[in-house]
Amino acid sequence: MTNYIIRRLLQSVLMLFLLSIIFFALVNLAPGGPLAGYGQSRHARAERVAVLKRQLGLDQPLPMQYLIWLAGNDWMQVDADGDGIKESRGSRLGILRGDFGSSFRTRQSALREITLRLPNSIYLMSITLLVALLIAIPVGIISAVKQYSTFDISATAFSFAGQAIPEFWLGLILILIFYAWLENPFTGEPLLPAGGMYTIGGGFSLWDHISHLILPVTTGALGWIAWYSRFMRSSMLDVIPMDYLRTARAKGLHERVVIRRHALRNALIPLVTLFALDVPYLISGAVFIETIFAWPGMGRLYYQSALQRDYPVLMAILIIGAIFIILSNLLADILYATLDPKIRYE
């Protein structure tokens, strides 16, 4: 197992290296290059752009630029004032040492832009997933245990609908209903806020906080509830005809114990894997939800950066997103082996 983990980690490093080359090529081979989005560059004079290029090291050959992006330039002479003469030592550390460059938009470090918003995204996504799992798992179990009951049939219909509703439409519809149409009977204000994390200037109150969470969480959770409840149902149906459940019943265990202790535990194992494979979809969901509900997270930051072609921030988020995905895949494999002793990795 340890060997397996080490090998997978090495593979992951190689994969990240490959991905970083792909991302770098995408941005730098694009016509106009990364400077096309630099502030007012389209109106800037050609000499000014040339100076900027020298200052940013964009006059170097691409492999060199990649190396600098990766490992920094504090070990070489650079042309800091852009006059064509290399006179001082570089100050970039490279992404390997956590320096993703600075945002074209705010001139702040790209990493800092991200660390400011990442917790907000993780917070929203965790609550969304928690809500989704708390609903989906019981629904899936009941659907499987009472297969073809009215409950099962309605849950199935719901899950087909839930998987077909695009998040970006659901969000708009929920805003229509709970912000535009329904109002709070006491104050006459909209029942729920349409966006943001809290009321600006309103001070902290628990209700204010929760009311800002309800719509984004519902929008995000619906699809996951639909998807996981289906999966939970079929996973339970796979387990229910097993001999060890018959044994448990034969021992005289109560049906509830049989389902909870013996069936559920085994049915949950595939869910763990699925969960890890879903991380990319979680990230894309974050882009839509945070954009619609003005949630100050990483998804919205990515959207805004893409609109203004703020490449350092885009690259940083892509790399961090890929690291998240690779790590969660690895974690799923390890958990899978831990939970299911039949699985052995060579």
Next chain:
Amino acid sequence: MRTPPGVWQRFLHHPGARFGFITLSIIVIAVLLAPLSPYDPNSSNLKERFQPPSLQHPMGTDSLGRDLFTRVLYGGRVSLSVGILVVVITLFIGVTIGAAAGFFGGSIDNILMRITDAFLTLPALLVLILISAILREVEFPLLARNSVITISLVIGLFSWMTFARLIRASILSLRETEFIIAARSIGASDLRIIIREILPNMVGIIVVEATLELGWAIIEESGLSFLGFGIQPPTASWGNLLSNAQENFVKYPWLAIFPGLMIFLTIISVNYIGDGLRDAFDPYKILHKRS
């Protein structure tokens, strides 16, 4: 290629599939008949701005007084075309890579599958946004600014992985079956075995996966266009109609309701059809389900 007997009957027996098939047929026919509409999808009529749904304008009008129903129909042409193109592209890439990996095995298999893994670890939507953001600024002679073909290529390039894995897995499992060994023992060539024996046995999974891919591609295009990185106005697509609605939908809700409803109905129909096809191609599953 032959389909197993009774697939069509079993498909129509599935209530969800029947619903999906009828709904999708209506949508496709309506979209094809879009030019019959008395309104032009792109010319504005400022006297008719923000009209609520009525007999003249079944879905109301938008901020430029254009008939929303007409725009939804034309948008459907764009969205469905992107969906179909993406399926063709992903089928082509996926089947080529999957078949090569499964059939040749060894180091070719290893390299192709590592590439597939790498694509699977990409945060797909983020990459699509990045590429579209780059392409938005570019004038290529063939790939006009975010045209249907460009968007389909971009989406297709990042969604062939499931196909490749599926094709590879089924070739690997079919390769060792007795009828393939039998074909080989009477002297059939590799190519003949792939085309005559292996492919007909994969029609089922390919058709089912292609259906699900269609739905996925339509959602992906709508999402990109919704964020403003897909099909660019004035060309309508279901996604950019929703995107346009964002400014005014609280006052004029029909702008957001109808385009989204079309996406929803299309996706749910496609998913039901996929589900029905899966059951229809797998008679064992039906027997199993009924018992």
